[in-house]
Amino acid sequence: MNRLFYIGASIAAVVILMATFAPLIATHDVTVQDLANRFASPSADHWFGTDSLGRDVFSRVVYGARVSLQVSISVVAFSAVVGILIGSVAGFYGGWVDRFLSGYVFNVFLAFPGLLLAIALAAFIDERKVLAYVIGEGGADAILGLFSPGLFKMLLALCAIGWVGYARVMRGQVLKVREYDFVQAAKALGASNMRILFTHIMPNSIQPLIVQASLGMAGTVLSEASLSFLGLGIPPPAPSWGTMIEEARNYFANYPHTLFFPGAAIALTVLAFNFIGDGLREYLDPKQRTR
């Protein structure tokens, strides 16, 4: 493993700890406004200063890690599961199933600019309406009750394209692994297709997806912040880093600290997951290690 991987892993660990123990780390209530103390510079009381409403920037950055990780972990997990299943089916069954999925469906989704589709979906869709179409009114309310406000919409918007990358990589892997001797042996022993796919092929195909997932985390942290910056993300008062930057944009010329800290938080988190992804890729691909 290269040095950058360890740096990335350490930063990611700090961000994850920050998100997990946010109530213990935050020094102030993130929603409490103190209008007499607007735009205070960093001090012993407010480590990162205060914003336009007098809220503590440090505490909001800490809670922002929670929002950011909540969205990115959910999006990456959901996209990976969907992608793995669809990619496996395409690669394993081949024939017209593969031609339809990899020749048409994957191409259609890859042809759409990802962020634009996410913006369009976040701006257009009524998530309750979509769920009610599929599982009825009662089911829609029950499912939406499980998510914090805006999270399900974000999931839909970012997963709509997110799964394709995983599906493509998985398809390629399954195409390769299904020709291995142990798969042929399992077939000869009379194992069912499902058993071969789930217990023999999938576990042996999943390695490159780990790289994809860590790079995907970096991409999703950015996308979440971008949507929040455009006012289409998790609604306030939840402190998203993107929303903090959007709010700071009008004042940063005089109070740069309001923009610097959430900006640095995004950059460091994205950098960390990129370092992890690059390090893992290098580790798993010996050809790259020598370069």
Next chain:
Amino acid sequence: MKYKLLNFVRQLALILLVIWTVVSLVTLLIELVPGTPATTILGETATAEQIANFNAKHGLDKPAFFISYGENGFTWNGLDNRYADYWGGLFQGDLGRSFRTDRPVLDMILERYPATIQLAVASMIVAIGIALPLGVLAGTNKNGLIDNAASFIALLGISLPTFVIGPFLVYIFAVKLGWFRPGGSLYPEDIILPAVTLGAALSAILTRMIRSSVIEELGEDYVRTARAKGLSERKVVYKHVLKNGLIPVVTILGLQLGVLLAGSIITEKIFSWQGLGLLLLEDGIAKRDYRLVQGCVLVISLTYIIANSLTDFVYRRLDPRIRLS
């Protein structure tokens, strides 16, 4: 010849199929909006008559699609529906009328489109200007100090979002130094800050690509021959290595043009650049003008698809190995 033609037809069919799906998705998106467009635009206090007039004017009184699914199962709605209307309009170059301003959506888009293209092209020039020297320096000094520094700068460029880079550029070059205006698109120099902001991520990707391309080519036999002939290292790199190493980079550039066009939305917002992205955000999404949003999403997506398909086509023509695979 027959094989070539067949391959071309297959590619074209796929592009048309993708375009058909994208248009269909965009037309059906309007069905997913919260409430109805009429109540969103006219407000909750609108009378039934006003709503009926609005719906009739924009064709919203027709069924959404050829078939619908309800309690009685599937119902055939006939050929006169919103989906068919949108396609009919598209073939005549009509993207409908804005729900808010009643102006043709296509006119509104065409007014803003050139600004977005200008920004995308300018940011590409910035990206090449940064990435070419940085990538070559990193590649020719593999694992050295310059290489590590260039790789770090590249990763930073990928990790820093445009909405962080943009405001900081404004802070330094507009507020502190006063060299540029903080936003707008009135004067020619207004394009510099948005182009650098949008081009930063692309320059990072290009630097990494050029670096690995240069490293790969430096190991080839023809480089040894050129060195054995006594050519200077500078000539070896710029005359021989770059010529071959830039083929994959050119492809990435083509593919990135589409990404830049789509990605300029945030940059346009930061710098109030009067392009398609700002039209989509401020006039479309913020004012809930769904017809305009539909048009903008469609035009940006189609540009992206066409740019990518053309790049793919040109690349196939350039590199026989890809053409034959």
